Amino acid sequence: MVQAKLAKEKEFVQVRSATVRFAGDSGDGMQLAGSQFADIASMTGTVVRTLTDFPSEIRAPAGSLGGVSGFQLSFGDEEVRTPGDEPYVLIAMNPAALKMNLAELQPGGIVIVNEDEFTPGNLAKAAYSSNPLETGDLSSFRVIPVSMTRLNEEAVRPMNLSRKDAARCKNFFALGMTLWLYDRPLQPMLEWLMDKFRKNKAIMAANGASLRAGYNFADTAELFRVQHTVATARLPKGRYRRVTGNEAAALGLIAAANRAGRALVYASYPITPASEILHELSKHKEYDVRTLQTEDEIAACVAAMGASFAGAIGATGTSGPGLSLKAEGLGLAVMTELPMVCINVQRAGPSTGMPTKTEQADLLMAVYGRHGECPMPVLAAATPADCFQMTFEAVRLAVKYMTPVMLLSDSFLSSSAEPWRVLAPEELPDLRIAELPAGEDFAPYRRDPKTLSRPWVVPGTPKREHRIGGLEKLDGAGTVSYDAANHQRMVNLRAEKIAGISRDIPPAEVTGAKEGDLLVIGWGSTYGAIAAAVDELLHAGRRVAHLHLRYLNPFPANLGEILSKYERILVPENNMGHLCSLLRDRFLVNALPLPKVDGRTFRIREIQEHVETLLGGLFR
Amino acid sequence: MSAYESECCTADQPDATISLLTKKDFQSAQEVKWCPGCGDFGILSQVQNVLPKLGIPREKIVFVSGIGCSSRFPYYLNTYGIHGIHGRAPAIAMGVKCANPELSVWVVTGDGDSLSIGTNHLIHCLRRNLDLTILLLNNQIYGLTKGQYSPTSEFGKKTKSSPLGTIEQPIHPIPLALAAEGTFVARTVFADQAHLGKTIEAAARHKGTSFVEIRQNCVVFNDNVLGTFTDADTRGDHWIYLEQGRPIRFGKDGRKGLAMRGTQPEIVAVGEGGVREENLIVHDARGASNSQAYLLAGLAPPEFPTALGIFRQVEKPTYDDLLMDQIDDAIAKNGRGELAKLLNAGTTWLVE
Numbered sequence: 001m002v003q004a005k006l007a008k009e010k011e012f013v014q015v016r017s018a019t020v021r022f023a024g025d026s027g028d029g030m031q032l033a034g035s036q037f038a039d040i041a042s043m044t045g046t047v048v049r050t051l052t053d054f055p056s057e058i059r060a061p062a063g064s065l066g067g068v069s070g071f072q073l074s075f076g077d078e079e080v081r082t083p084g085d086e087p088y089v090l091i092a093m094n095p096a097a098l099k100m101n102l103a104e105l106q107p108g109g110i111v112i113v114n115e116d117e118f119t120p121g122n123l124a125k126a127a128y129s130s131n132p133l134e135t136g137d138l139s140s141f142r143v144i145p146v147s148m149t150r151l152n153e154e155a156v157r158p159m160n161l162s163r164k165d166a167a168r169c170k171n172f173f174a175l176g177m178t179l180w181l182y183d184r185p186l187q188p189m190l191e192w193l194m195d196k197f198r199k200n201k202a203i204m205a206a207n208g209a210s211l212r213a214g215y216n217f218a219d220t221a222e223l224f225r226v227q228h229t230v231a232t233a234r235l236p237k238g239r240y241r242r243v244t245g246n247e248a249a250a251l252g253l254i255a256a257a258n259r260a261g262r263a264l265v266y267a268s269y270p271i272t273p274a275s276e277i278l279h280e281l282s283k284h285k286e287y288d289v290r291t292l293q294t295e296d297e298i299a300a301c302v303a304a305m306g307a308s309f310a311g312a313i314g315a316t317g318t319s320g321p322g323l324s325l326k327a328e329g330l331g332l333a334v335m336t337e338l339p340m341v342c343i344n345v346q347r348a349g350p351s352t353g354m355p356t357k358t359e360q361a362d363l364l365m366a367v368y369g370r371h372g373e374c375p376m377p378v379l380a381a382a383t384p385a386d387c388f389q390m391t392f393e394a395v396r397l398a399v400k401y402m403t404p405v406m407l408l409s410d411s412f413l414s415s416s417a418e419p420w421r422v423l424a425p426e427e428l429p430d431l432r433i434a435e436l437p438a439g440e441d442f443a444p445y446r447r448d449p450k451t452l453s454r455p456w457v458v459p460g461t462p463k464r465e466h467r468i469g470g471l472e473k474l475d476g477a478g479t480v481s482y483d484a485a486n487h488q489r490m491v492n493l494r495a496e497k498i499a500g501i502s503r504d505i506p507p508a509e510v511t512g513a514k515e516g517d518l519l520v521i522g523w524g525s526t527y528g529a530i531a532a533a534v535d536e537l538l539h540a541g542r543r544v545a546h547l548h549l550r551y552l553n554p555f556p557a558n559l560g561e562i563l564s565k566y567e568r569i570l571v572p573e574n575n576m577g578h579l580c581s582l583l584r585d586r587f588l589v590n591a592l593p594l595p596k597v598d599g600r601t602f603r604i605r606e607i608q609e610h611v612e613t614l615l616g617g618l619f620r
Numbered sequence: 621m622s623a624y625e626s627e628c629c630t631a632d633q634p635d636a637t638i639s640l641l642t643k644k645d646f647q648s649a650q651e652v653k654w655c656p657g658c659g660d661f662g663i664l665s666q667v668q669n670v671l672p673k674l675g676i677p678r679e680k681i682v683f684v685s686g687i688g689c690s691s692r693f694p695y696y697l698n699t700y701g702i703h704g705i706h707g708r709a710p711a712i713a714m715g716v717k718c719a720n721p722e723l724s725v726w727v728v729t730g731d732g733d734s735l736s737i738g739t740n741h742l743i744h745c746l747r748r749n750l751d752l753t754i755l756l757l758n759n760q761i762y763g764l765t766k767g768q769y770s771p772t773s774e775f776g777k778k779t780k781s782s783p784l785g786t787i788e789q790p791i792h793p794i795p796l797a798l799a800a801e802g803t804f805v806a807r808t809v810f811a812d813q814a815h816l817g818k819t820i821e822a823a824a825r826h827k828g829t830s831f832v833e834i835r836q837n838c839v840v841f842n843d844n845v846l847g848t849f850t851d852a853d854t855r856g857d858h859w860i861y862l863e864q865g866r867p868i869r870f871g872k873d874g875r876k877g878l879a880m881r882g883t884q885p886e887i888v889a890v891g892e893g894g895v896r897e898e899n900l901i902v903h904d905a906r907g908a909s910n911s912q913a914y915l916l917a918g919l920a921p922p923e924f925p926t927a928l929g930i931f932r933q934v935e936k937p938t939y940d941d942l943l944m945d946q947i948d949d950a951i952a953k954n955g956r957g958e959l960a961k962l963l964n965a966g967t968t969w970l971v972e
Contacts, residue, residue: 267714314719461679480695
């Protein structure tokens with residue numbers, strides 16, 4: 001049996017960052033243990049980025065490979081930009097969790113296993129023909145077998161819980177051990193328990209006892225040779241909270257509606273992984289948030305548009321096949337020139353695809369995927385916290401330019417979390433729009449000469465009754481028109497209006513060499529991996545740079561100029577080359593794709609190595 | 621009391637200026653482009669007659685439609701309006717009503733729009749009981765696309781897309797609306813302008829989703845569909861006018877009546893063979909159960925006449941009221957939301 005070498009004396013190792021993965025059965029409470037660890041790591045001054053990995057089955061059989069749920073986090077100084085390529089510590093609560101996660105562990109990493117669960121039955125469910133704790137298969141790792149089930153039972157015995165309730169505390173035993181390993185305080189965790197379980201003192205006490213037992217066990221049993229201290233980050237001053245992408249998007253919508261002085265109507269049909277936006281919004285009714293769970297995706301889209309017609313901030317959210325169903329409604333919103341936001345939390349497709357896995361393969365659909373000449377702005381959030389900023393921005397552009405706006409998020413951003421500096425409401429732009437002066441001659445399609453947007457005059461406004469719809473409009477008057485020249489003019493106007501938004505968005509910025517051998521361009525959730533990879537390459541003396549696009553349609557006005565300053569352009573994307581095609585199309589540049597569509601995000605190393613190969617091939 | 625009077629009303633308190641509105645105020649400048657002789661003209665005219673009676677300011681009225689001949693409606697009314705996409709009018713209307721529950725929201729739709737491509741939305745609108753009025757213009761044909769059979773076309777109908785006759789059974793709008801627990805379900809016919817007008821008015825005054833099937837012709841592709849109605853000599857035998865609380869009688873001088881034989885309706889001759897008025901079914905649109913409404917909705921030729929009038933009229937909470945109640949309750953309980961509080965919620969920490 002592989003045993004951890006026992007240390008004679010405790011010592012500390014200082015690291016800049018650490019990556020830990022909690023894995024267990026979906027009933028083992030790994031998401032809770034992981035997110036609590038993330039909170040404590042955040043409160044103790046590190047940057048934290050998290051990644052969740054759920055099974056798609058709601059309740060897969062206990063102990064099965066399909067039922068393994070994982071929570072990974074990376075924490076440390078401000079260079080921590082992703083949830084980490086490979087965990088250094090894996091907490092595996094059963095054989096299935098070990099089997100599903102071992103391949104990604106760093107060589108030499110630590111595996112903490114609950115040895116009580118390595119029974120013949122559980123080993124068989126995980127398709128192990130022999131016990132890996134006894135075969136030497138794990139010799140390249142440091143394995144710490146702990147009798148967690150039994151130790152937890154002993155710790156919570158005084159509370160006289162049912163057997164089931166007692167067993168459910170063992171995630172806190174694992175959490176306690178991990179907190180000791182990374183020299184984190186117990187107190188915030190105990191305070192959280194006191195608040196969370198204030199109505200159930202026995203459960204509160206039991207979880208606390210298990211947490212302490214795990215912490216003390218790690219300390220006194222001298223399982224680990226060393227404790228790790230992790231560098232803290234230098235972050236801008238302020239109050240912080242941890243947000244997932246979906247939470248941030250929901251907050252962004254509420255904040256934008258609030259700053260626009262309007263009700264928010266969010267119409268949505270349940271779909272993974274966008275549903276949490278609906279859940280989150282439906283909790284906040286006192287902010288005049290009106291959530292409609294509609295009968296289908298189409299209804300959700302057009303109800304949002306109808307709400308905008310009547311003066312609310314109309315928004316909808318979806319994923320995967322839901323976006324296909326929204327295409328017709330978005331076309332109507334383009335034609336009626338009504339402001340609304342469609343948040344598309346991308347997932348692996350086509351069709352039902354892999355609903356819980358991430359992908360970025362809706363970009364071309366977002367930009368082009370409607371019949372007719374049907375342009376609309378497309379934005380993409382780069383990180384979970386950026387979902388707040390970009391959702392707010394989507395509403396800003398929608399109401400200013402009277403257009404539907406597509407915001408792209410994805411499965412990874414939706415459920416992963418990072419610290420977000422809480423903004424004060426005054427820091428957010430005022431989105432109220434000036435009313436048309438009374439008495440002014442009114443026509444529904446008379447455009448603002450600067451923005452080309454038409455006035456937003458809502459029902460209830462006397463003497464400005466008007467009708468709009470999907471039929472082509474006469475320029476200005478807005479009545480139905482089949483006139484040939486008018487149609488050409490209106491197509492041009494709608495296109496110019498959207499193109500003109502490029503003057504109203506921040507210019508693209510590069511990190512790294514201002515000109516050089518290679519520019520790595522990304523969009524959306526690839527931000528962290530690309531930024532970290534380019535940092536490494538810059539440290540190694542390469543003449544490279546990173547540009548991350550948050551505006552995909554229109555592109556920032558200076559993009560073409562930036563592209564011309566680099567020998568090569570590489571576009572890593574979780575698709576087969578959508579942005580790469582757009583860049584080639586718009587700028588006639590020889591952009592090279594780096595596609596990845598395996599349902600996972602990029603690892604830093606994948607991008608770094610690809611660039612090294614590319615540069616080596618060019619210049620060696 | 622007439623079946624068309626109702627205590628509730630969607631209108632704000634009428635004021636003097638509003639009551640001065642006339643039919644003309646609701647006519648838009650847009651040229652009406654339906655085919656000459658189309659039933660839509662009469663329906664539009666009745667809607668324009670009814671609107672001034674409701675005491676609702678013009679700017680608080682929104683007409684929403686989908687696609688089809690009937691869906692041109694909003695363009696011809698000088699109110700706010702959206703001409704939407706095929707079948708989706710009830711869903712658009714839901715967004716409008718939930719954004720501003722003070723608006724009087726109308727949906728004008730057709731048999732293709734709401735019983736084929738948009739059936740889903742119609743059913744869900746009815747079960748939610750959103751406070752809006754749905755006029756379904758049923759001409760049993762696709763007119764705008766030039767003459768294909770519709771989901772309400774009779775079995776075997778020969779059309780451009782069914783030269784040998786259709787091989788599908790029609791869907792019946794009234795039983796469908798009843799199955800969706802519609803709180804106001806009525807049928808009228810374009811050829812009886814008086815009945816059309818008072819039915820639309822009753823629908824507009826009902827709080828909750830009001831559903832009115834309006835039977836009509838398509839002068840180009842289905843002109844004879846209401847032949848039994850327009851034939852003055854025999855139409856009394858083919859159509860029943862339902863009146864709340866009254867025994868169901870029809871035919872010349874009301875000589876025929878509708879009675880129950882066991883669980884089945886039967887046509888009886890009043891005053892013959894000992895049949896008296898007390899033996900007839902008394903129409904009750906407001907009963908606890910909607911089973912009588914189903915029974916009447918199922919009457920169809922050739923065995924039975926077709927019923928016109930209000931099949932069902934009951935009060936239930938509306939979706940928009942319940943939606944706003946939840947918001948008001950949350951504000952009463954938690955105070956009006958302050959953005960700073962929301963953004964700072966949950967576990968936070970300070971970086972100095």
